[in-house]
Amino acid sequence: MEQLNLVQEWDKTFEKSDLVDHKKVTFPTRYGFTLAADMYIPKNTSGKLPAIAVCGPFGAVKEQCSGLYAQELAKRGYLTVAFDPSFTGESSGTPRYMASPDINTEDFQAAVDFLSVQENVDPERVGILGICGWGGLALNTACLDTRVKATVSMTMYDMTRVNANGYFDQGDNEEARFNNRKNLNAQRLEDYKNKEYKLGGGVVDPLPADAPDFLKDYHAYYKTPRGYHSRSLNSNGGWNVTGCMSFMNQPILRYSNEIRNAVLIIHGDKAHSYYFSKDAYKNMIENNKYKDNKELMTIPGAVHTDLYDNMKVIPFDKIDTFFQTYLK
Template identity: 40%
Template sequence: MMNFNQTALTNDTRVFKINPAIQVQNVRFDNRYGFTVAGHLYLPQDFDADKQYAAIAISGPFGAVKEQSSGLYAQTLAERGFVTLAFDQSGTGESSGKVRNMASPDIFVEDYSAAVDFLGLQKFVDRERIGAIGICGLGSHVLTAASIDVRIKAVATSVMYDMSDSMWKGLNNSKTAEQRDLEKQYLADMRWKEAENGHVPGPHELAFDDNNKPVYWDKMFGKTLPAGADPVTTDFFNYYVGRAFHPRSVNSNGAWDATSPWGYYNFPLQQRIGEIKAPKLIVTGEKAHSRYMAEEAYERLTDPKELVIVPNATHVDLYDQMDKIPFDKFTSFFKENLK
């Protein structure tokens, strides 16, 4: 039997504008591997425990926590009448894990199914009306989850980012075979360091300098934006270090474990997303650097599916910019397909 608990939300550290009319509970539930996943359960306005509601599990971005973007999505969709669950990926935020900030394609996909378990055990949730959303890198994980977990009756992504492709191929498929060989040696060296000394933080997407040498760093961002930073880096910095800083967020206050690419090299995501029978909504920004990833995933999906490209929106805009996130579209999609 699944273990879980629910308590009132205290010591609230959410970084977005809170709607006091929406009840939120602090919840914990176990996934199939024994990790305890931490979440915030949002209840619709005028919630009635004797009714049954449609529910949506939400996580992401990759390296964020539930107090950031996923919580904003969860609160907004709770305002629209859904029970929603924003959760931290295993080993991050308030979720358990002896090794912190170690990314895993298998475990993060499992976290979505564990979230479905949790939602389906609530007497006020209709098990036949559960959906899921993945933001940024968790978009590739949620599609992978939905390819086997038929309990997910509708699935959506926002600025979907394929973590396996970005690590193996590089952004815009720019990584060469030589660089992949160099990265394998880099990862082997990191394994020796961790075997000898324990956890080593480092980049989860390895870059190379002008001499084709791996670029190592031990923290995603410092307190100031690097001189000459490109627009994408600037966007991420302004979100994670600026307006949405959270001390538990990997991207705000640290780095992934340096060996995180190991799992994504061996176990690529989205291999069977063409088999998803549930309705699918792929949302991305017109100016998002990840747009091509969302469009490639969309092409591999089968009907019913829909692609929405938000005009003038960058990748990070769809984390928290309320005038750009198409919440009306998310609402109509889930109301239609979880009715």
């Protein structure tokens, strides 16, 4: 593994709990990247624990809401890790700020590898939880990794669908995709000539007067003390312009209706992204003889970012009950 220079002091966007122990860990992926993670261990426990790997949102870091989720679940008795994906945060991978549906699915599987060999973890009780774009990648991992006994997807995006079709599928036509491909390939050549990758920009700041509500919600999280972090792509310069190019041509969730293990999808009905979860759930249970352990939970009145860090809205009791039921 690559030797990473990890920050040891507490630099999260949430307060540290006295109910859990915390430490930094690293683990390798099948592609040779080294991932950095925060491990949260419930205090005063013994024996083999159930474990959960957490990641997301897409373009965030483990010091933001994935760490919040991991710590909260550790308070409830699970050993958890919140990790930075390849190319981002404290994890390895150059050039920086790239993404791949394959590599990022492997990131989750690598976390399952790591958790499964810990002395205080029961490898038969490992689950995953993905937030936003990592909600879709969590479902994609559940399609592939039979070791994952339970999967939770929070306020999910299907990153392949939004990259290929645009928001709300408004660009779901050949002409729009051709123009997008043409622009991305022109940018590739410019990057090659300039010997650097142009950044696409994170969350727009300052917000234009006519910004849609969901951009205002993103700004309120990523660009304010509530959720800003210096290593977060969304809080700063964003992904490379070509960073998510392959998502256009590699749809995930192709075999989601063959997932046998348990899945819980949670979304707010006021979220601009709600259609991703509704469609993913519909496709997952269609012609699936194992659909009885699948559930879509809708949170009335919740917008997309409410499920990032709003402790009054996130249904942790429901998530805990789900994991208790299927990680046993």
